[in-house]
Amino acid sequence: MWKSSSNKLSRVVSQHGIGRRVLVVGAGIAGLAVANALREWGAELEVVERTPTPDPGGAGIFLPGNAVRGLRALGLEEPVVDTAVRIGSQRLADSHGRVLYEVDMTDLWRGIAPTVATTRANLRSVMLEAVDGVTIRWGTSPEAVVQDAAGVDVTFNDGTTGRYDLVVGADGVHSTIRRLAFADAGLQHTGLHVWRLLAPRGGMDPVWSARLGRGTSFLMVPIDPDQAYCYIDVGAADADAGLDGLAERFDRPVPELASGTVVHSGPIEQVVLPTWSTGQILLVGDAAHATTPNMAQGAAMAIEDASVLADALWANTSVSDALQDYERRRRRRVEWVQRQSINRDRTRGMTPAVRDRVLRLVGKQLFHANYKGLHAEP
Numbered sequence: 001m002w003k004s005s006s007n008k009l010s011r012v013v014s015q016h017g018i019g020r021r022v023l024v025v026g027a028g029i030a031g032l033a034v035a036n037a038l039r040e041w042g043a044e045l046e047v048v049e050r051t052p053t054p055d056p057g058g059a060g061i062f063l064p065g066n067a068v069r070g071l072r073a074l075g076l077e078e079p080v081v082d083t084a085v086r087i088g089s090q091r092l093a094d095s096h097g098r099v100l101y102e103v104d105m106t107d108l109w110r111g112i113a114p115t116v117a118t119t120r121a122n123l124r125s126v127m128l129e130a131v132d133g134v135t136i137r138w139g140t141s142p143e144a145v146v147q148d149a150a151g152v153d154v155t156f157n158d159g160t161t162g163r164y165d166l167v168v169g170a171d172g173v174h175s176t177i178r179r180l181a182f183a184d185a186g187l188q189h190t191g192l193h194v195w196r197l198l199a200p201r202g203g204m205d206p207v208w209s210a211r212l213g214r215g216t217s218f219l220m221v222p223i224d225p226d227q228a229y230c231y232i233d234v235g236a237a238d239a240d241a242g243l244d245g246l247a248e249r250f251d252r253p254v255p256e257l258a259s260g261t262v263v264h265s266g267p268i269e270q271v272v273l274p275t276w277s278t279g280q281i282l283l284v285g286d287a288a289h290a291t292t293p294n295m296a297q298g299a300a301m302a303i304e305d306a307s308v309l310a311d312a313l314w315a316n317t318s319v320s321d322a323l324q325d326y327e328r329r330r331r332r333r334v335e336w337v338q339r340q341s342i343n344r345d346r347t348r349g350m351t352p353a354v355r356d357r358v359l360r361l362v363g364k365q366l367f368h369a370n371y372k373g374l375h376a377e378p
């Protein structure tokens with residue numbers, strides 16, 4: 001899928017999936033990408049999702065070039081890009097709003113794909129439409145998993161059971177599959193707290209912009225003609241003061257802090273695990289490797305996971321060999337993103353005067369370096 005049409009051809013002639021049953025747990029970005037990527041493998045696919053209907057909420061999402069390239073591999077670039085806002089640059093400013101550096105997205109992702117921002121609802125509906133025909137059982141969650149050498153038995157909250165050749169846990173940062181099948185919880189608190197808001201777009205240019213305050217950063221990106229998606233983070237110890245307390249951490253007012261509607265507030269967690277699979281059970285997306293949102297790579301990593309998993313299943317006759325192969329291909333890249341994200345988060349703790357001077361001098365080069373490793377296909 002990623003490399004060439006010849007690779008696609010080899011997939012067509014080696015549909016090891018025929019006669020196999022796959023359960024995907026979670027109909028978020030990762031689960032829907034997996035369901036889409038595995039459609040041609042030949043297996044019987046079933047998706048279960050805890051929410052009773054597609055979740056209508058969730059504000060916006062920024063999709064850098066490699067995320068859009070991932071959507072292209074799933075045949076979804078056009079419907080997403082056509083309904084999203086194309087983002088021309090990422091601009092970082094100090095607490096007064098003075099620009100520290102600006103990175104042109106065409107330069108950053110040259111030859112790869114455009115960078116866009118959209119509503120989560122839009123992305124979700126495009127992804128759902130693409131798996132039309134795949135069974136999705138809404139309001140359903142696994143309660144027990146037991147595996148032997150030949151398969152995995154799953155019991156669901158509605159009392160039904162099923163036996164599968166592969167179970168993919170795509171059920172997010174607080175994954176039930178991780179809890180039921182993996183010894184290591186893997187969940188780590190990052191010490192950050194975040195609020196997500198929706199604000200009127202006003203005359204905002206198609207630019208992702210962030211303002212660095214004292215121990216906080218405020219980010220804003222337009223997601224459609226009328227709305228901008230904003231988020232603001234702060235050390236968890238300071239979160240109790242609430243959103244109102246954050247305005248004074250900027251030297252010039254941030255009007256969207258007052259005019260925006262809060263759609264989510266919570267701690268930022270990451271997931272770090274020694275292995276993402278056990279037997280014929282695999283974790284993907286946030287369930288396997290949630291990372292802080294600093295690099296905006298959550299969707300990209302989840303979408304890439306799906307295509308690499310499809311490649312691995314096409315290339316191996318045994319599911320457990322495919323899962324080992326998958327992890328060998330994904331580990332370095334995903335861990336690199338997690339490391340870059342945490343390093344970038346550390347700038348929050350620096351003295352603003354020092355931080356601003358450093359970023360003004362070398363911010364743009366650092367930014368390019370942070371994303372360079374993601375130019376190659378996964």
Ligand SMILES: Cc1cc2nc3c(=O)[nH]c(=O)nc-3n(C[C@H](O)[C@H](O)[C@H](O)COP(=O)(O)OP(=O)(O)OC[C@H]3O[C@@H](n4cnc5c(N)ncnc54)[C@H](O)[C@@H]3O)c2cc1C
Pocket residue numbers: 025026027028029030031048049050051060061062063067140141142170171172173174175176177194196231268284285286287290293296297298299300302
């Ligand atoms: C503040 C913030 C901002 C972010 N901004 C961006 C951004 O701009 N760009 C970007 O790429 N990433 C961003 N991310 C990260 C991104 O949101 C995630 O990486 C991405 O949503 C992961 O997708 P997922 O499908 O793995 O998990 P999720 O989106 O969490 O989906 C998991 C799905 O599984 C379902 N589920 C959970 N438990 C069960 C169960 N027991 N049974 C059945 N179903 C279940 C859930 O209901 C959900 O539908 C951000 C994250 C945060 C915290």
